[in-house]
Amino acid sequence: MSSLQVSSESGVLRKALVHTPGGELSMVAPSRLRDFLFSDILYEKGAREEHLTLVKVLREIFNVEVLQFTALLEEALSSSDPLDKLRLVEGVSDLEGLHAEDTIKLKAAFEDESQNDASYLARLLITGKLVGSDLSISDFIRHNLYQLQPVPNLMFVRDLAAVIGQEMFVGWNSQKVRRRENLLWRFILQHASIGQDITWHNWMMEDENSSPCYLEGGNILQPRPNILLIGHGVRTNSSAVERLIRHLQNVMEDTCYLFVIMLPDYIPHLDAVLSAISPFEYVAFPPAVKGHSQYSVDVLQVVLQQGKQPKTQVVDLLDSLQSTIGEPLDIIPCGGSDTVTQKREYWWGGASLLTVSPGKIISYNSPENTLNELSKRGYKIIQATDALSNPDSIRSCERCVITLRGLELTRARGGPRSLVMPLVREGV
Numbered sequence: 001m002s003s004l005q006v007s008s009e010s011g012v013l014r015k016a017l018v019h020t021p022g023g024e025l026s027m028v029a030p031s032r033l034r035d036f037l038f039s040d041i042l043y044e045k046g047a048r049e050e051h052l053t054l055v056k057v058l059r060e061i062f063n064v065e066v067l068q069f070t071a072l073l074e075e076a077l078s079s080s081d082p083l084d085k086l087r088l089v090e091g092v093s094d095l096e097g098l099h100a101e102d103t104i105k106l107k108a109a110f111e112d113e114s115q116n117d118a119s120y121l122a123r124l125l126i127t128g129k130l131v132g133s134d135l136s137i138s139d140f141i142r143h144n145l146y147q148l149q150p151v152p153n154l155m156f157v158r159d160l161a162a163v164i165g166q167e168m169f170v171g172w173n174s175q176k177v178r179r180r181e182n183l184l185w186r187f188i189l190q191h192a193s194i195g196q197d198i199t200w201h202n203w204m205m206e207d208e209n210s211s212p213c214y215l216e217g218g219n220i221l222q223p224r225p226n227i228l229l230i231g232h233g234v235r236t237n238s239s240a241v242e243r244l245i246r247h248l249q250n251v252m253e254d255t256c257y258l259f260v261i262m263l264p265d266y267i268p269h270l271d272a273v274l275s276a277i278s279p280f281e282y283v284a285f286p287p288a289v290k291g292h293s294q295y296s297v298d299v300l301q302v303v304l305q306q307g308k309q310p311k312t313q314v315v316d317l318l319d320s321l322q323s324t325i326g327e328p329l330d331i332i333p334c335g336g337s338d339t340v341t342q343k344r345e346y347w348w349g350g351a352s353l354l355t356v357s358p359g360k361i362i363s364y365n366s367p368e369n370t371l372n373e374l375s376k377r378g379y380k381i382i383q384a385t386d387a388l389s390n391p392d393s394i395r396s397c398e399r400c401v402i403t404l405r406g407l408e409l410t411r412a413r414g415g416p417r418s419l420v421m422p423l424v425r426e427g428v
C-alpha cells in the first residue's frame with residue numbers, strides 16, 4: 001500500500017518534500033547562468049533564509065511533515081552498500097561525461113569510508129567541486145570550471161517526479177543540467193526507507209529503442225481525482241504524455257478527463273502560468289490561458305473510459321475545465337489587468353502559488369498586483385514573519401495568502417509551487 005496520496009491541488013497538505021538550497025548556489029558562475037537555467041546569480045545566505053521561512057511556515061503554521069532531500073540522500077548513502085555507491089558515481093559520470101581522472105577522484109571519495117561520511121558525500125553530489133587553479137587549456141576555453149558540476153536547481157523539487165494519486169513517476173528532466181537530480185532521487189527511492197513506503201515507477205527509459213521520457217512535476221496539475229492537466233512542451237515530451245495516458249487508461253477506475261496543454265517554448269512549466277488555489281479558484285497568466293491570442297495555448301481534451309477508445313476534442317482550456325468541473329470557476333489574473341504587469345508578475349512566479357489548504361496559499365511578496373486581485377476577493381495578505389508570530393490567526397482565517405520574501409529565489413525562475421513536492425494531501 002502506497003503512503004502517497006495526492007489527488008487534488010488544494011486538499012490540506014500533510015506531508016511534503018523540499019530542498020533548502022546551500023553551497024550549490026554559490027557555485028553558479030555568472031558566465032554559466034544560462035546553462036544553469038537561472039536569470040541571475042543568487043546570494044546563498046539570502047536564498048537559504050527565504051527558503052527556511054517557507055519551511056517554517058509549513059511546519060509551524062500548517063503542521064506539515066516536511067522531508068528534506070539532503071537528509072534522505074544521507075540516509076540512502078548510509079544504507080546502501082559500496083557497490084551501489086560506485087554505480088551511482090558511474091551513473092553521474094556517464095550522464096555528465098566527466099573526465100576519466102575526475103571520475104577516479106570521485107570514486108575514491110566514495111570508497112574512502114573512513115574519511116568521508118554520508119553527509120560529506122551528499123554535499124559533494126549536490127554542491128559539486130571546482131576544478132581549481134590547474135585548469136587545462138580545453139577546460140579554460142570551454143568555461144569548464146567544475147570537476148563536478150553543482151545542481152543549483154535542486155530546490156525546485158516539484159520537478160523531480162510527477163505524483164498522481166498514489167503513484168510517483170520518475171522520468172528525466174529534459175535539461176541535462178538537471179538530470180543528476182533525477183538520478184539522486186531514484187537512488188533515494190531505491191535505498192532510503194521512503195522508497196519502500198510509496199509506489200513509484202522508474203520512467204527514465206521505456207526500453208532501449210524508445211526515446212527518453214522527459215517528465216517534470218511542474219507540468220502536472222490535478223484539480224480533482226479524475227481531472228488531470230498535463231503540460232506538453234520543452235520540458236515534458238510526447239513520450240511522457242503518451243506513456244502517462246496509456247498508464248492511466250490501464251489503472252483508472254472511473255472516467256478520467258485529461259487536458260493536454262501545448263505549451264509554447266517560452267513557458268517551460270504549466271505551473272508557471274496556472275495554479276489552483278481552491279477547488280473553484282485559479283490564478284492564471286492571462287495571455288497564456290485566456291481567449292485566442294498569439295500567446296495562448298492549444299488544448300486537447302482526452303476522455304478516458306475503461307474498455308473504450310479515448311475520446312479527443314480540441315477545446316478552450318478554461319471553458320472546458322469549467323464544464324468538466326460543473327461549477328463556475330473564478331480565474332484570477334496574475335498581474336491584474338495591465339499586460340506589462342502581467343508579464344512582470346508571471347516572471348516573479350505570480351501564477352505559481354502553493355496551496356496549503358483550500359483558500360490558504362503561499363506566494364512571494366513581489367507580485368503585488370496579483371496579491372491585490374486576491375485581496376479584492378476577500379483574501380487576507382499576511383507576511384510570513386507576522387504569520388509566524390501569530391499562527392492561530394492564520395488557522396482561524398478562512399482565506400489568506402502568506403507572503404514570503406522571494407527576492408533571491410525568484411531569480412532562479414521558480415514560484416512557491418515548484419519549491420514543494422506534496423506527498424500527502426487530504427481529499428477535497
Ligand SMILES: NC(=[NH2+])NCCC[C@H](N)C(=O)O
Nearest residue numbers: 037156218269412413414418
Ligand atoms: N515547476 C517549475 N515551475 N519549476 C521551476 C524550475 C526553474 C528552474 N530554473 C528550471 O528552469 O528548471
